[in-house]
Amino acid sequence: MGDGSEPKRDCALDVRAMAGFGRKLFDFDWDLTHSRDLERMNDGKIGHPFVFSDALIAWIVLLRTVLKTSYRLMLGIANHFIESSGLRPISLTQLYDRCNSLELDIGSDGRFLAFGRGNARPKPHPITVALDATGVSLNKYGGWLAHKWDRKKVSGWVKLHVAVDVDTDEILAFVVTDEKVGDISCTERLMDLVMAAGHDVGVLLADAGYDSKGNWNRYSRMGIRVCININSTQVSEKHAAKYPSLIRSHGCVVRGNHMRRILEVGRDQWKSENGYNMRWKVECTFSDLKRMLLDILRARTRWNCVRETLNKVLAHNMYKNIRVGMKGA
Structure with missing residues (x-):
């Protein structure tokens, strides 16, 4: 959708989709390929062989992200299913080490702590993409801890910059930065990731934080219909309305028009x-992400904060993919 209409939220569909998401979490298929995956992983490996496949560990990471549990509680949950599949239980040390050593399909560059593509499938038609960013708190203390230990402030936050398909609310690409990085500096990286994933972008929407001559020109030349909320502080609308000749293109005809x-x-x-x-649909994406998976990160190290953020993105997209499938059924 890109016609400016604002459909009402289908709460009944949300309930069915969340129930389907819950079933999907425990409808695992790692046991179907576990032996074959281990054979591949141990081929040529020096030292102790792997006992648990990456697919199994990825499932545990996803489950822990959604359930928001500690490693100790996750150990009991995971071993219940592992032993039911005829495997020996995993230890706490193995669980922690394997979860934190699982390879991620992300990059890192300068001020970008991490960037990557979401797990959304490309659509057979041009889509409308919206850009925005939100903060995710680090180690947020509750009221009692803040009172008893005088912890009145959170210890900063990271910013999650995203490109969202406004039709499905799926996150197509993301960039994770610290709180000092502005939105506009992430535009090119986000859009490059979206197009590299095979998505055909027809319309680009963004707020005034992305308003620059470079963004207007770059994506208009690609045949994308750009609609960025122009920063009104640059030109007094009241003054310009009285003197229309003040509006100049300044090297960006599209923005001037x-x-x-x-x-x-x-x-x-x-x-x-x-x-x-x-x-506004990108705000719905942030709302869904934070309501389902919370708006704080429990990890302590910067790298694990990045990992946790990525896991939240993948879990969110998994839920949205289920919701889209139910909507089209």
Whole structure:
């Protein structure tokens, strides 16, 4: 959808999708290929052979992320299913080490702590992509701890920058940074990841934090319809309306044309005409992610914070994929 309409949320579908997501978590298939996976992993390995496949460990990581449990509690849950499959139980040390050594399909570059593609499948038609960022708190203390130990502040946060398919709320690409990195610096990396994953982007929506001549020109030249909320502080709309000749393209004709249209019909009408009103769907994505998986990170080290953030993204997309399948059924 990109016509600016705002459909009502289907709560009944949400309930069915969440129930289906819960069933999917325990409908594991790692045991079907466990022996074959171990044979491949141990081929040429020096030292002790692997006893538990990466697929099994990935399932445990996903389950721990969704259930928000400690490693000790996860040990009992995991071993219940592991022993039911005829395998010997995993120890706490093995569980911790394997979960934290599982390879992730992400990159890291300078100020970007991590970046990667979500596990969303490309659509057979052009999609509308919305960009935005949200903060995820680190080690947030409850009221009693804050009172007893005088911990009145959280110890910072990381920022999760995302590109979202507004039709499905799936996260197509993400960048994890610290709190000092601005939104605009992540635009090119996010869009490169989206297009590298095979997604055909027809419309790009973003708020004023992404308003730059470079963004307007770069993606307009690619044939993408760009709709970024123009930063009104750069030009006084009241003053420019009185003196229209003040509006110059300054090397960005597309942005200049949009600015003139805003002055002609007003910002609200401009948003409706360009489908900008669908940008709010990215806020729904953040809301769903934080309500289901919480808006804090329990990890202590920076690398494990990145891991936990990525696991939240993958779990969120898994739920959304189930929801989309039920909606189309």
